[in-house]
Amino acid sequence: MERVYNFSAGPSALPVEVLETAQKEMLCYGDTGMSVMEMSHRSAAFADILAQTKADYKELMQVPDNYEILFLQGGGSTQFSMIPLNLMTDHHRADYIQTGNWAKKAYQEAVKVGDAKVIASSEDKTYTYIPKFDASLMRNDIDYLYICVNNTIYGTRFRPDNLPTVPANVPLVADMSSNILSEVYDVSKFGLIFAGAQKNMGPAGVVAVIIRKDLLGRAAVDIPAMLNYQIHADKDSCYNTPPCYSIYICGLVYKWLKKLGGVPAMEAINKEKAAKLYDFLDNSKLFKGTVVPEARSLMNVPFVTGDADLDAQFVKESKAAGLENLKGHRTVGGMRASIYNAMPMAGVDALIDFMKRFEMAH
Ligand code: PMP
Secondary structure (H helix, E strand, C coil): CCCCEECCCCCCCCCHHHHHHHHHCCCCCCCCCCCHHHCCCCCHHHHHHHHHHHHHHHHHHCCCCCEEEEEECCHHHHHHHHHHHHHCCCCCEEEEEECCHHHHHHHHHHHCCCEEEEEEECHHHCCCCCCCCCHHHCCCCCCCEEEECEECCCCEECCHHHCCCCCCCCCEEEECCCCCCCCCCCHHHCCEEEEECCCCCCCCCCEEEEEEHHHCCCCCCCCCHHHCHHHHHHCCCCCCCCCHHHHHHHHHHHHHHHHHCHHHHHHHHHHHHHHHHHHHHHHCCCCEECCCHHHECCCEEEEECCCHHHHHHHHHHHHHCCEECCECCCCCCCEEEECCCCCCHHHHHHHHHHHHHHHHHC
């Protein structure tokens, strides 16, 4: 059986090189005589894996020293609760920009904790654009402003040059689950960045959190220990058994990325891949991208033919051609190609070739 081009939005394709290394090291990691899956999280071997993985992530993301990096469990969705529980503690108030389902879910969890408010939204046009942000929209005395940087379902993104500008005393909190490590963002502009691993960084089961150190320790002591950033920071992500194997695979992905030239090199490749696909969509007589050009994601590219039956036929035939998981999210229909870091240029070329043939036939 040959490997397919997997356009899944998540969990998603991993670099073949990473899978091969994991395969080689599956039974015996180094000189330990055991698999990383079988190792104590308190062992010297795992301590090295965790320390190296953290150091490589710090280097790749250019994380300043006044930030802590945590590898936690519970996926992106647990962050929706941890963020308000840990940060909405001074004024008990936070503002949210709603650019899709994931931002909405984050807001819905925040409402359970305190006074959360949606101050800008693109829901009126099915989240096909990024709403204009003006600092005057923010309320006074908020504990943070929350954004979802890349909107996996709708294929929009806040570009690095289009992030909301916030006053120094308002931390910008960001969900980067679906575009982490895909292009350069300046970490110092954020109070907290989190990313579930299973799209651009590794397998499901781990979420990486970058948090400015002055934001630790703000939670009430009676919140559950597992939801307290300070406790995880004090124990260097080993308060309880961490998702050891997922962390190890993230480490292999970071090594792969470093060898490639890091995030700037990846960004150049991603921009070329995305431009190819968007150019094709812009010039196609059959297919149409659904997002306004200035908000287009480099990672998730939704498109339609305008005919639901033809869309379904496209998904079916593309699958037969070895192009997997092109069906759009159930809430929007149509198609979506997720072209994360691990999708090679050849995969994008194969998709465009197939689209050309489909267009000729229809
Ligand atoms: N945020 C974004 C941007 C996502 O795409 C997703 C998952 N698709 C989530 C959060 C939720 O992540 P999880 O399933 O790990 O809870």
